[in-house]
Amino acid sequence: MPNSKKLILDFEEDNDVDSDSIAVSYYNFDTGVTYTQNGSAQMTAASTYKLPLNMYMYDLIAKGKSPKTPNLLLPAPVTLMITGS
Numbered sequence: 001m002p003n004s005k006k007l008i009l010d011f012e013e014d015n016d017v018d019s020d021s022i023a024v025s026y027y028n029f030d031t032g033v034t035y036t037q038n039g040s041a042q043m044t045a046a047s048t049y050k051l052p053l054n055m056y057m058y059d060l061i062a063k064g065k066s067p068k069t070p071n072l073l074l075p076a077p078v079t080l081m082i083t084g085s
Contacts, residue, residue: 005035 004026012019023038 008037 008024009019011017012022020038020041023041023043024036025039026033026035028034
């Protein structure tokens, strides 16, 4: 987890992000290690399409398809979630 925490802190610094303006939670199912930043803060949810989009990308990877392909065509519902958010 120390590397993940460093990644988050580096991202905040590199992008001039106020650490109080975001909330992050991490849980490793294999080790039980957790990390939370502003876990009890109430915030408005943003980009709620991310869960289904990540699930779609996970499915592509599991099927042996690379989501890094420049010609990857997303199904219309996924594209609509992205453009409509």
